[in-house]
Amino acid sequence: MSRAVILRHTVTSRAHLTPELALRLITPACPLWRAGGDQLPFPDPYWGFYWPGGQATARYILDNPGMAKNRRILDVGCGCGAGAIAAAKMKAESVLANDIDPFALTATNINASLNAVSVATTSANLIGTRVDCDTLLVGDMFYDEQFAETLFEWLLGLKGVTVLIGDPGRHALTARRRAALTLLARYTLPPDSCLENRGFLDTTLWKLNN
Numbered sequence: 001m002s003r004a005v006i007l008r009h010t011v012t013s014r015a016h017l018t019p020e021l022a023l024r025l026i027t028p029a030c031p032l033w034r035a036g037g038d039q040l041p042f043p044d045p046y047w048g049f050y051w052p053g054g055q056a057t058a059r060y061i062l063d064n065p066g067m068a069k070n071r072r073i074l075d076v077g078c079g080c081g082a083g084a085i086a087a088a089k090m091k092a093e094s095v096l097a098n099d100i101d102p103f104a105l106t107a108t109n110i111n112a113s114l115n116a117v118s119v120a121t122t123s124a125n126l127i128g129t130r131v132d133c134d135t136l137l138v139g140d141m142f143y144d145e146q147f148a149e150t151l152f153e154w155l156l157g158l159k160g161v162t163v164l165i166g167d168p169g170r171h172a173l174t175a176r177r178r179a180a181l182t183l184l185a186r187y188t189l190p191p192d193s194c195l196e197n198r199g200f201l202d203t204t205l206w207k208l209n210n
C-alpha cells in the first residue's frame, strides 16, 4: 500500500550528486511538489527529497570504497536510503537503514531494488541506544538544535565506530560541534539540487574524531 503511494507520487531521478544511484524522489515534475501540507497522502515526506547532507555522505562512500567494503554500516535517518544503498553497492558486509518514518523504509527498499542491492531496515529509535556497527552514517540531521544536542552526545559516546556526517552548513552543526569533527570533503551541488534545497550551493562530509 505505502509502496504504491510512493511510486504514484515520485519520479526516478539521477539529478543529484550521485547520478550512479537512481532514486524515487519528489521533484518539481511531481504534482506533490506544489501541494500544501494538508494535501499530502503521508506524513511530511522527508524521504521524498535527497538532502544535501545525504548527498555528501553517499558521494563520499562511492568515492572511497574502503569506507564501506567489508564493514557493517548503519545509516541513521536514512530518508530515501541513498547512504545505505551506496554502502551496499560498495560491498559492505551488512547494511542497516534506519528511520523512524516507516514510509522512509519503504522508499529505501524501493530505491535499493532500483539499484540492484538489498539492505535491512528498522524503524526503531536507535539514538541513545547501544549499536553494533563499524561505520555510522548521519545525513543531514542537524536541522534542529534540541535534536542535535541529543544526537551529538550519542555520537560522541560511540567509541570505535567511524561516524560520517554529511551536512550543507545547517545551523545546529555549530562551531563547537565542528571542533570535534574533521572535514573530509566538500562538494558543489548540481543545479537541480540547489533548487530543491533552497539556496545551499555546496555540501560537506565530516568525520567524528573519536
Ligand SMILES: C[S@@+](CC[C@H](N)C(=O)[O-])C[C@H]1O[C@@H](n2cnc3c(N)ncnc32)[C@H](O)[C@@H]1O
Residues within 6 Å of the ligand: 046, 047, 049, 050, 051, 052, 053, 054, 055, 076, 077, 078, 079, 080, 081, 098, 099, 100, 101, 104, 124, 125, 126, 127, 138, 139, 140, 141
Ligand atoms: C533531513 S532528513 C535526511 C534524510 C537522509 N539522510 C538524506 O540526507 O537525504 C532527516 C531524516 O531523519 C529521520 N529521523 C528523524 N528523527 C529520527 C530518529 N530519532 N531516528 C531515525 N531517523 C530519524 C526523518 O524521518 C528523516 O527521514
